[in-house]
Amino acid sequence: MKNKVFIIIFATVLAITGTVSLYIMHRHTPQSIVLVKSDNKIIRRIDLAAVTSPYEFDVKSDYGYNTVYVSHNSIKIIDADCPDKICISHGELKSNYSPIVCLPHKLTIIYDDGNTDIDVIAN
Amino acid sequence: MNSKKLVFMAILLSLSLVIYIIEAQIPPLVPIPGFKIGLSNSITLFALATLKKRDALIILVLRIITASVFSGGMSAFLYSISGGMLCFIVEALIINLFTEKQLWIVSIFGAISHNIGQVLVAVLITKTPYIAWYIVPLTAISVITGLFIGILTTMLLLHSNGILKKSVKDINT
Numbered sequence: 001m002k003n004k005v006f007i008i009i010f011a012t013v014l015a016i017t018g019t020v021s022l023y024i025m026h027r028h029t030p031q032s033i034v035l036v037k038s039d040n041k042i043i044r045r046i047d048l049a050a051v052t053s054p055y056e057f058d059v060k061s062d063y064g065y066n067t068v069y070v071s072h073n074s075i076k077i078i079d080a081d082c083p084d085k086i087c088i089s090h091g092e093l094k095s096n097y098s099p100i101v102c103l104p105h106k107l108t109i110i111y112d113d114g115n116t117d118i119d120v121i122a123n
Numbered sequence: 124m125n126s127k128k129l130v131f132m133a134i135l136l137s138l139s140l141v142i143y144i145i146e147a148q149i150p151p152l153v154p155i156p157g158f159k160i161g162l163s164n165s166i167t168l169f170a171l172a173t174l175k176k177r178d179a180l181i182i183l184v185l186r187i188i189t190a191s192v193f194s195g196g197m198s199a200f201l202y203s204i205s206g207g208m209l210c211f212i213v214e215a216l217i218i219n220l221f222t223e224k225q226l227w228i229v230s231i232f233g234a235i236s237h238n239i240g241q242v243l244v245a246v247l248i249t250k251t252p253y254i255a256w257y258i259v260p261l262t263a264i265s266v267i268t269g270l271f272i273g274i275l276t277t278m279l280l281l282h283s284n285g286i287l288k289k290s291v292k293d294i295n296t
Contacts, residue, residue: 002221006228014266021260040250063198083194097256101249104198108251 029095033112034075036068038105045112048073063105075109077102132174132182139166139186140193147194160268161234163190167207168214168230168276172223173287176215183211201248202241209240223280227273234269235262 036044038061054071056078066087067079076092077100087102093109100109143163163186170179187207191200214233221229238261246254280287 003225003228006225010231010266010270014263017259017263017266021263024256024259037249037251096253099251099253101245101251101254103202103245103248106198106249108249110251110253 024095024097027095027097029111030073031111031113032073034093035110035112037108037110040106046070046075048075059105059107061105061107066102066105066107068109076100077109080105128174128178132170132178135166135170136182136185136189139163139182140189142166143186143190144193158264161237161272162275164210164230164233164237165272165276165279167211168226168233168272169279171211171214171218172226172276172280179215180211183207198248202244205244206237206241210234210237212236224277226277226280227270230273230276231266231269234265234272238262238265 030048032047032049034046034048035042036046036059038059043059044057048070049072051070051072054069056067056069059066059068064081065079066077066082069076069078074092077087077090080087080102082102082104084104087100087107090098090100093100093111096111096113101107140163142165146160146162167179167183167186170182174182184204184207187200187203191197191203210233213236214229217232218226218229239258242255242258242261245257246252
């Protein structure tokens with residue numbers, strides 16, 4: 001009896017979260033301005049629409065380095081010295097529901113939505 | 124603490140540490156960042172089911188500390204300890220409500236809270252609230268991995284019942 005109740009509960013949870021996460025992962029809402037933040041400080045602000053020829057740059061911190069690859073309307077991490085390389089397998093930035101994050105190096109790459117970073121800019 | 128109990132706890136600790144390290148060497152099965160089966164959590168659950176809660180907690184904390192020495196370092200330690208503690212608290216609170224064949228329920232709740240704890244710490248460290256969305260896909264995965272770990276622990280318990288019946292009585296006095 002108890003088992004059946006929990007099977008139904010977990011099946012429902014799985015169905016809902018599975019559907020929502022598919023929606024989140026395939027959501028593609030490109031914006032033009034991206035922020036590259038290291039250790040909660042904005043270190044670069046890039047207008048992806050204005051990028052004509054691709055280039056790459058390194059973000060170095062006390063924790064290690066990440067190589068960021070920027071091309072027209074696209075940004076991704078192509079190299080890092082962290083153990084798990086999650087930021088590389090994440091691929092290019094698609095929406096703010098799945099920002100590029102390198103947890104060991106405290107690096108995040110997100111679209112500038114205009115309201116999250118006022119404090120950081122003003123500092 | 125008698126020596127039988129000490130040995131039993133030491134075996135569980137080394138088992139979970141070895142499982143943790145071996146699991147870290149296996150390449151991820153699905154391309155989802157942060158996805159892990161968390162096999163060593165079955166030992167935590169096993170300890171909760173057989174030992175006193177305090178002793179299970181000791182095994183968990185020691186495993187997390189030693190595991191982050193072997194792999195990962197400081198930030199990995201923060202994520203493991205926050206997820207591990209939340210998972211432990213939830214599992215310790217509800218485990219007495221279920222029989223040993225229902226451990227999969229305990230395990231799923233534990234897995235979900237484990238991921239919630241980790242994501243919350245990630246939000247705090249990076250100060251990027253968007254990361255909280257990541258709880259959704261992780262919860263979906265937790266239901267599956269939690270079920271797997273729970274069934275595994277039940278099998279472990281049923282298989283070791285013969286040995287445990289003899290020794291657990293002295294261990295938990």
